[in-house]
Amino acid sequence: MVPTTYYIALSAVLFGLGVLAFIFKRNIITIFMSIELMLNAVNLAFVAFSQRTGKLDGQIFVLFVIIVAAAEAAVGLGIIILIARNRQSLNVERVDLLKL
Amino acid sequence: MSAQLLVFFILAALSVIGALSLIFQKHPIHSALSLIVVMVALAGLYLLMGAEFVAAVQIIVYGGAIMVLFVFVIMLLNAGLEEHTSISKMAGFPGILLALALTGFVAATVARSAGLFVQVAGDNGKIPGTLSSTRELSNMIFRNFAYPFELTSILILIAILGAIVLAHREN
Numbered sequence: 001m002v003p004t005t006y007y008i009a010l011s012a013v014l015f016g017l018g019v020l021a022f023i024f025k026r027n028i029i030t031i032f033m034s035i036e037l038m039l040n041a042v043n044l045a046f047v048a049f050s051q052r053t054g055k056l057d058g059q060i061f062v063l064f065v066i067i068v069a070a071a072e073a074a075v076g077l078g079i080i081i082l083i084a085r086n087r088q089s090l091n092v093e094r095v096d097l098l099k100l
Numbered sequence: 101m102s103a104q105l106l107v108f109f110i111l112a113a114l115s116v117i118g119a120l121s122l123i124f125q126k127h128p129i130h131s132a133l134s135l136i137v138v139m140v141a142l143a144g145l146y147l148l149m150g151a152e153f154v155a156a157v158q159i160i161v162y163g164g165a166i167m168v169l170f171v172f173v174i175m176l177l178n179a180g181l182e183e184h185t186s187i188s189k190m191a192g193f194p195g196i197l198l199a200l201a202l203t204g205f206v207a208a209t210v211a212r213s214a215g216l217f218v219q220v221a222g223d224n225g226k227i228p229g230t231l232s233s234t235r236e237l238s239n240m241i242f243r244n245f246a247y248p249f250e251l252t253s254i255l256i257l258i259a260i261l262g263a264i265v266l267a268h269r270e271n
Binding site: 001002005006007008009010011012013014015016017018019020021023024025027029030032033034036037040043044047048050051056057059060062063064066067068069070071072073074075077078079080081082084085090 | 241
């Protein structure tokens with residue numbers, strides 16, 4: 001059996017890469033995808049803990065996270081379409097209406 | 101024993117390579133395809149852990165529905181290569197540092213509490229790694245978690261309405 005620590009370490013690495021992508025990407029769609037990557041990393045940790053403790057609650061949480069991610073993707077992509085239509089650009093640097 | 105470890109390392113390497121590719125690809129469609137690789141590798145890891153239903157949902161909902169939505173929006177908006185604007189130093193340097201610190205912090209916490217898992221697993225008398233019954237999962241969803249489960253359908257409905265209202269073109 002693979003030790004749970006390995007799964008959690010992989011989850012931490014994937015989450016860190018998601019944070020890096022979130023910070024460094026300039027395209028708003030790619031930034032949104034890095035959020036999905038972070039959610040996936042958390043899901044991996046949930047399933048690993050569920051396997052370790054022998055209880056299924058962790059897997060239920062994963063299902064709820066996936067449902068919320070689907071809803072979030074629908075609304076987020078709607079907002080992205082709106083931004084692209086109003087700004088003619090997908091670069092987040094151009095979306096600076098609230099910047100001082 | 102070692103075969104499982106081998107599969108784990110192959111899938112883990114695949115997912116990390118996919119995540120790195122997501123960062124380094126310049127075109128959003130390539131980033132989206134890299135993310136699909138990550139999700140399929142994670143589904144394989146769920147199978148390895150014996151969570152078949154979660155693996156199937158991961159492939160169908162994440163790899164299927166959500167990523168199709170992403171690819172569809174990328175094509176709809178005709179997203180081209182990423183523009184290169186100079187990354188501000190204030191975001192760049194602390195950004196890398198912050199992500200590394202976060203990873204290190206999580207890894208350190210896990211390493212410190214590695215002994216804790218064994219203790220928890222011994223408590224309920226089940227052998228860890230042999231759960232995985234979809235029947236038990238469905239029992240839990242429709243008995244213990246029936247109310248939150250029904251609430252999610254309302255959440256999805258509101259999200260669909262919100263997406264339609266947002267993307268609707270007004271004349």
